[in-house]
Amino acid sequence: MTARTSPPGKPLTDRIRPEHPPYGLADYERHGGFQGLRAALKMAPQDVTGLIKAAGLRGRGGAGFPTGVKWGLVPMGAEAPKQKYIVANGDEMEPGTFKDRLLLEGDPLQFIEGMLIGGYAIGASVGYIFLRAEYVLAAERLRAAMRECRARHLLGRNVLGSGFDFELHLHTSAGRYICGEETALISSLEGKRAIPRAKPPFPATAGLFGKPTVVNNIETLCNVPHIVHYGADWFRGLSKCGDGGTKLYGASGKLRHPGAWELPMGTTVREILDEHAGGMRAGLKLRGFLPGGASTDFLTAEHLDLPMDFDSIAKAGSRMGTGTMIVLDDQTDVIGMVRNLQMFFARESCGWCTPCRDGLPWGEKILAGLHTGRGQPEDLDVLRQLTRWLGPGRTFCAHAPGAMEPLQSALKHFRVDFERAANRGVPITAAKTGAQT
Amino acid sequence: MTVSRKPPQAGIQIDGKAHAVDPSRNLLEVALELGYDLPYFCWHPALGSVGACRQCAVTQFKDENDTQGRVVMACMTPCADKTRFSLAHADAVSMREAVIELLMTNHPHDCPVCEEGGACHLQDMTVMTGHSYRRFRHAKRTHVNQDLGPFVGHEMNRCIACYRCVRFYREYAGGGDLNVFGAHHHVYFGRASDGMLESPFSGNLVEVCPTGVFTDRTYGESYTRKWDLQQAPGVCHHCALGCNIMPGERYGRIKRVENRYHGALNGYFLCDRGRYGYQYTNADDRPRRARLNDAPVAAEAAAAQLGEWVAQGRATGRVLGIGSPRASLEANHALRALVGDANFHRGIAAGEVACDDLLVQILRQTPARLASIREAESADAVLVLGEDLLATGARLALALRQSVRNVGFAMADAANVPRWQDHSVRLLAQETKSPLYILGPRATGLDDIARRFHRGRPADLARLAQEIVHLLDYTQPRAPGLDDDAIHLAHDIATALKTAQRPLIVAGTSLESTALLQEAANLCIALDKAGVAPSIALLPRAANSMGTALLGGGDTDAALARVEASEVDTLVVLESDLYRLAPGARVDAALARLRQLVVIDAVSTATTAKATLLLPAGSFAETDGTLVNHEGRAQRHFQVFVPGDTDIRESWRWLQQSAPAAGVDFGDTLDALIAQCAGANPALAGIVDAAPSARFRLAGSRIPRQSHRSSGRTAMHAHRDIHEPRPPQDADTPLAFSMEGARSGAPPAEIPIFWAPRWNSVQSVNKFQHEINGPLRGGDPGVLLLGREATAPYYARPAWQAAGTLEVVWLYELFGSEELSARGAAIATRVPAPYVVVHPDGAHGLAQGRRVECSSDGLRWMAELRLDETMAPGAAGVPRGLPGVPAVRAGAALRVEAA
Amino acid sequence: MLSAEELREIDTELGHYEQASAATIEALKIVQRHRGWVSDEAVADIAAKLGSSPADVDAVATFYNLIYRRPVGRHVIHVCDSVSCWIMGQPRLTELLKQRLGVDVGQTTGDGRFTLLPICCLGTCDRAPALMIGSDTHRDLESVDAARLDAILERYS
Numbered sequence A: 001m002t003a004r005t006s007p008p009g010k011p012l013t014d015r016i017r018p019e020h021p022p023y024g025l026a027d028y029e030r031h032g033g034f035q036g037l038r039a040a041l042k043m044a045p046q047d048v049t050g051l052i053k054a055a056g057l058r059g060r061g062g063a064g065f066p067t068g069v070k071w072g073l074v075p076m077g078a079e080a081p082k083q084k085y086i087v088a089n090g091d092e093m094e095p096g097t098f099k100d101r102l103l104l105e106g107d108p109l110q111f112i113e114g115m116l117i118g119g120y121a122i123g124a125s126v127g128y129i130f131l132r133a134e135y136v137l138a139a140e141r142l143r144a145a146m147r148e149c150r151a152r153h154l155l156g157r158n159v160l161g162s163g164f165d166f167e168l169h170l171h172t173s174a175g176r177y178i179c180g181e182e183t184a185l186i187s188s189l190e191g192k193r194a195i196p197r198a199k200p201p202f203p204a205t206a207g208l209f210g211k212p213t214v215v216n217n218i219e220t221l222c223n224v225p226h227i228v229h230y231g232a233d234w235f236r237g238l239s240k241c242g243d244g245g246t247k248l249y250g251a252s253g254k255l256r257h258p259g260a261w262e263l264p265m266g267t268t269v270r271e272i273l274d275e276h277a278g279g280m281r282a283g284l285k286l287r288g289f290l291p292g293g294a295s296t297d298f299l300t301a302e303h304l305d306l307p308m309d310f311d312s313i314a315k316a317g318s319r320m321g322t323g324t325m326i327v328l329d330d331q332t333d334v335i336g337m338v339r340n341l342q343m344f345f346a347r348e349s350c351g352w353c354t355p356c357r358d359g360l361p362w363g364e365k366i367l368a369g370l371h372t373g374r375g376q377p378e379d380l381d382v383l384r385q386l387t388r389w390l391g392p393g394r395t396f397c398a399h400a401p402g403a404m405e406p407l408q409s410a411l412k413h414f415r416v417d418f419e420r421a422a423n424r425g426v427p428i429t430a431a432k433t434g435a436q437t
Numbered sequence B: 001m002t003v004s005r006k007p008p009q010a011g012i013q014i015d016g017k018a019h020a021v022d023p024s025r026n027l028l029e030v031a032l033e034l035g036y037d038l039p040y041f042c043w044h045p046a047l048g049s050v051g052a053c054r055q056c057a058v059t060q061f062k063d064e065n066d067t068q069g070r071v072v073m074a075c076m077t078p079c080a081d082k083t084r085f086s087l088a089h090a091d092a093v094s095m096r097e098a099v100i101e102l103l104m105t106n107h108p109h110d111c112p113v114c115e116e117g118g119a120c121h122l123q124d125m126t127v128m129t130g131h132s133y134r135r136f137r138h139a140k141r142t143h144v145n146q147d148l149g150p151f152v153g154h155e156m157n158r159c160i161a162c163y164r165c166v167r168f169y170r171e172y173a174g175g176g177d178l179n180v181f182g183a184h185h186h187v188y189f190g191r192a193s194d195g196m197l198e199s200p201f202s203g204n205l206v207e208v209c210p211t212g213v214f215t216d217r218t219y220g221e222s223y224t225r226k227w228d229l230q231q232a233p234g235v236c237h238h239c240a241l242g243c244n245i246m247p248g249e250r251y252g253r254i255k256r257v258e259n260r261y262h263g264a265l266n267g268y269f270l271c272d273r274g275r276y277g278y279q280y281t282n283a284d285d286r287p288r289r290a291r292l293n294d295a296p297v298a299a300e301a302a303a304a305q306l307g308e309w310v311a312q313g314r315a316t317g318r319v320l321g322i323g324s325p326r327a328s329l330e331a332n333h334a335l336r337a338l339v340g341d342a343n344f345h346r347g348i349a350a351g352e353v354a355c356d357d358l359l360v361q362i363l364r365q366t367p368a369r370l371a372s373i374r375e376a377e378s379a380d381a382v383l384v385l386g387e388d389l390l391a392t393g394a395r396l397a398l399a400l401r402q403s404v405r406n407v408g409f410a411m412a413d414a415a416n417v418p419r420w421q422d423h424s425v426r427l428l429a430q431e432t433k434s435p436l437y438i439l440g441p442r443a444t445g446l447d448d449i450a451r452r453f454h455r456g457r458p459a460d461l462a463r464l465a466q467e468i469v470h471l472l473d474y475t476q477p478r479a480p481g482l483d484d485d486a487i488h489l490a491h492d493i494a495t496a497l498k499t500a501q502r503p504l505i506v507a508g509t510s511l512e513s514t515a516l517l518q519e520a521a522n523l524c525i526a527l528d529k530a531g532v533a534p535s536i537a538l539l540p541r542a543a544n545s546m547g548t549a550l551l552g553g554g555d556t557d558a559a560l561a562r563v564e565a566s567e568v569d570t571l572v573v574l575e576s577d578l579y580r581l582a583p584g585a586r587v588d589a590a591l592a593r594l595r596q597l598v599v600i601d602a603v604s605t606a607t608t609a610k611a612t613l614l615l616p617a618g619s620f621a622e623t624d625g626t627l628v629n630h631e632g633r634a635q636r637h638f639q640v641f642v643p644g645d646t647d648i649r650e651s652w653r654w655l656q657q658s659a660p661a662a663g664v665d666f667g668d669t670l671d672a673l674i675a676q677c678a679g680a681n682p683a684l685a686g687i688v689d690a691a692p693s694a695r696f697r698l699a700g701s702r703i704p705r706q707s708h709r710s711s712g713r714t715a716m717h718a719h720r721d722i723h724e725p726r727p728p729q730d731a732d733t734p735l736a737f738s739m740e741g742a743r744s745g746a747p748p749a750e751i752p753i754f755w756a757p758r759w760n761s762v763q764s765v766n767k768f769q770h771e772i773n774g775p776l777r778g779g780d781p782g783v784l785l786l787g788r789e790a791t792a793p794y795y796a797r798p799a800w801q802a803a804g805t806l807e808v809v810w811l812y813e814l815f816g817s818e819e820l821s822a823r824g825a826a827i828a829t830r831v832p833a834p835y836v837v838v839h840p841d842g843a844h845g846l847a848q849g850r851r852v853e854c855s856s857d858g859l860r861w862m863a864e865l866r867l868d869e870t871m872a873p874g875a876a877g878v879p880r881g882l883p884g885v886p887a888v889r890a891g892a893a894l895r896v897e898a899a
Numbered sequence C: 001m002l003s004a005e006e007l008r009e010i011d012t013e014l015g016h017y018e019q020a021s022a023a024t025i026e027a028l029k030i031v032q033r034h035r036g037w038v039s040d041e042a043v044a045d046i047a048a049k050l051g052s053s054p055a056d057v058d059a060v061a062t063f064y065n066l067i068y069r070r071p072v073g074r075h076v077i078h079v080c081d082s083v084s085c086w087i088m089g090q091p092r093l094t095e096l097l098k099q100r101l102g103v104d105v106g107q108t109t110g111d112g113r114f115t116l117l118p119i120c121c122l123g124t125c126d127r128a129p130a131l132m133i134g135s136d137t138h139r140d141l142e143s144v145d146a147a148r149l150d151a152i153l154e155r156y157s
């Protein structure tokens, strides 16, 4: 078993061969697999966490919370609760996002290794993979990989003779986007309705079944083995910005070559869209884009030279989110697109808090009216008000505020479209009179 | 939710005004307490905060210089020191209006046909936020409603998804058959399919729901707007806990019963027996006219006739009175005074008298605190000895459901999570519960939260308790004949009780076992000696069992014996059905020996059917009177309305009116009678203060029983007489049968209506509380009567006898075992047919569900056989008081044979 | 009545959680895998198995869109209607499907073969529009025509 000599420049996808099944355990190990775990098991758990902190790994699930800091919140030591959990968030239902699927289908062992190291670092002996139901192939490949690991004492009691026990279970979901929200995910994993929870207590102290729990995105965890194996400095060196590592960027919409690519964190939008996605299809111009999934604010052509990292995109008034872009071209109706987004969010509201439950359907109905020629001038007032009423802090969780991001930015960037649609409709009273005569 | 109060130590500002408040509490409850009108939906004082509705928005400022602030939910925000809040800030105001506008997008706007209309929290909050114009012009989502049984109606289209119903029903009351279904704006609150709500507390949904989704079906059947009800402060008559109720009348009928907040007793909730038990008062077959020898007789003549017979009896010594634990102290006292102490009997059989007397003695002499319902909620270890609380004292069972959460509250304290953060506390606690142990003859509906339970005959349970006593105090003897399991359990329980801060022992008279009561007392003594301060709750059976026990008097067995011995000419029976107290044949034979039987009752019974002179008595709704509850709290209930065109009057008034002819003087008023009762019985001296006297005036005025919006007063009787009749005058209380008078500041015992400007729903109670969840302003109603005496020594144990043949053990039904409530139309549908329960091992081959003949002490009756693994072997469970089940003796041998 | 096989599978899931009720979703999915959908009776049976009430199980079952509380066809067609697929022509795809199947969204074909339902983003946005039939994902359907669609549908009898 030889560790590779030079570290990879694209660690996450290094072992992934498109259109081929993933490596089995032997091949995985031959390509440097489980070196990170072996190294980690020789370290004190807190030192593993320290390493992740030093590497500047920020969560890839959307919020960009520093992973090492999150792990550091888990109570450790003799006083800490015996039972702790680590949970991988593989719900990936954010429209436009298709990166975790790639990682799980392409290299399930890399993810399992990350999970094991995470579990070791926080002292969790049980891990759950929360996987959306539709990822059938990913589930199959994960199961096969877990079987192999179990047979080779990489999972179960006494992992690699280190004294560390780790059981891993695959939980496939039954639908609903809100399951991706980490506290709702925990509710769902407990077999309940996926309703988000109030914080405090934070999952790190009282999560799954009330026990300390860390929830991490799949991509986040996939970075972990490499950090432990090659070190924090190496990881930081991969990036073009302050945050460490590479990022799986993606792009969809009417591009020449939509797809996903592992690139240095901080690669510019223009590079991603033009060089990797091949630019817009012939005859189409870019009108705007959602930088990181459906719940991020629209940016426009003027933002193309921004680096895709958490802070740069935030400064421009949006969020890097999942780093997978959805591109709006000049032939696609922006109101139709926003309507589609709001329909999604309305349908996926958990129904717990009022603004989200009752506000999103209202917004959707108004947009449907605007989209089908039944708009009214007052509609825009209500839409603008909704963006405030459903904003951060006004709702119970971040679902509705996320829904408001594309809406509020669309109202700003594409105002003319909305105003035209709002004035096209016939007022209800006039319609009634018309029907009678 | 159990509340622990810290003294105010945080200085907060609300709209520039400084307030000193308790930092551990949330801003919503504090603001309400301080008198601010801050709208809310998902928060409930007993259920805590979950932050779902987003209605209670306020602006919070970071520091002195922050002018922007940010919108937070008051119910989720602690009152940390130096925090500045604004209710009036534009962002907060517009957010609150927005939430209502959003909630109303799907609401049907059907207030004119909605039973909640005019008493609706949603209406109040809508007006409070200023939302008035509907901009939503799209289709509303609609739902199909469910048939939820005879108690609760369902109109889901009115739902605003505050989640209070499921939080109350499932999380607070432990019900499994109501939940929320679906997601996003299609959330649906109901059952998985149509069918009767199973929880004994289902009726609270009507009050918990802030709009008209869950409504009182019995009220809806002959509906009246809330403001047209005439109301008076009532006390529930259907068990010994004394929950406070608010009955409402219109057109001579009680239309509904609502909860009347009492900080130490029922708080915000009633059981369904208490809420729906009123319907018997409207029964067609109630006695309404005085009858002599089965012919109508004028009321004055009837009273005089009674007086005359009593006078003769007093002269000859051949008169006897049988009182009642469901009648007021005043009525019992008057009867006793009329017939003479030696001739007064209590209206309960010998076994129950022994238990009631022992119970009083224990409560006086125990070193333990006497637990109110609220105190029971705060117990952190509970032992229930023999009581099936969901049937014999349901509201106390609901309190015990909260008591098991105390360990969770302690965990929350340790994690710095405020106790009102309801879901966070539940998350921390998970399945961890404070210990609750239940010892009884068979499974109970509380077992799901019990740490362990144990089944046995009363004598077996007493032995287990004795073992616990021994483990707490080794000077006490071990219990004989226990198996290893029982000894282990005794160890568990002893440890849990000894290590608790606030252990509680609950027992009662339902099994008619003095041994059990004595062990309850012994446990308290042992705990006290072990340095733990216990509390105790002992439940007698009936609403005024405690009062009649304090009054004293013999038992019905003795009374019947005197009648059988032909020592009696006149027997006066007060609000008692002798056929429920003794075997029918015996009663028949005894009554045949009388010259005359006088019966005063509000319901038609087998006894009233035999009356020579029948005097129709007022029900709880037509009378004033005093009851004493399980903790010795004397509480006055008030007449709701004067029944027109009948002879119905208070039992005590019949007796008062017959007194002159009998040569006795009770005065003319209730106050006079109360004073006499208090004077004649030192133990009852305190009852005078249970409520202000009839002379009390509020700012010179009476307290009106009708709301100031009461309508139709001139039209109600127009079909008979177009002149407006003079309202009845009330010489007995400071309340008036009209809408005129003073309202605000009524003494807590005499609040007939909870209402405050802008608060038309039941939520208005927050305006009457000294603190949210705490006592009413001016203190909670009632006077605790039981004086404490020197601590008694341990009670000695009867010699132990191993189980013999199958013995009768009483079982209880929430609906059916209590005489009056079971007569109501809605509850009657839930009263089971007679049955008998035995352990399958004792079934002798008889199959489950089979019709069998039971016999005991020469009594025979038919029943359905129920085989129950959880029934104590050697015991036959007989449901007490069900129609068709005779008055057998607890502990008597029973035979079950194929019919 | 749950089958022995269903019970065995549920027992396996029960072993994965510290609380029995946590297996509720798994149990619903197991039953659905065996029977195609979850009936009222199955809800009650699962509740009995897990020691909870039918209402509690149904509260969970009705929350999740992939638990079917009404009978569905032998094959469920889930058409992604999220934003990337919408941009790439999902409305046209849905119309075509409705036409080929002769049903509206939410309905089952008369022969009980297909049920047509919408679904959230399938995570294959770079090859939109996409749909799933059973557990198969079909991608790159932007310019799909009736013939190609029929050819896909034919694989599911």
Ligand SMILES: Cc1cc2nc3c(=O)[nH]c(=O)nc-3n(C[C@H](O)[C@H](O)[C@H](O)COP(=O)(O)O)c2cc1C
Residues within 6 Å of the ligand: A058, A059, A060, A061, A062, A063, A064, A065, A067, A089, A090, A091, A092, A093, A094, A177, A178, A179, A180, A181, A182, A183, A215, A216, A217, A218, A220, A221, A397, A398, A399, A402
């Ligand atoms: C409505 C909503 C949906 C979310 N969906 C996902 C998801 O599908 N996958 C994911 O990893 N994180 C999702 N998140 C973010 C998670 O709450 C959480 O921040 C993340 O899983 C943490 O992992 P990380 O720190 O590794 O990014 C979602 C958040 C919200 C508010």
Ligand code: SF4
Residues within 6 Å of the ligand: A178, A196, A348, A349, A350, A351, A352, A353, A354, A356, A357, A395, A396, A397, A398, A399, A400, A401
């Ligand atoms: S914002 Fe509110 S209703 Fe929406 S998903 Fe979050 S908690 Fe549920």
Ligand code: FES
Residues within 6 Å of the ligand: B028, B039, B040, B041, B042, B043, B050, B051, B052, B053, B054, B055, B056, B057, B073, B074, B075, B076
């Ligand atoms: S009462 Fe505060 S959010 Fe509902």
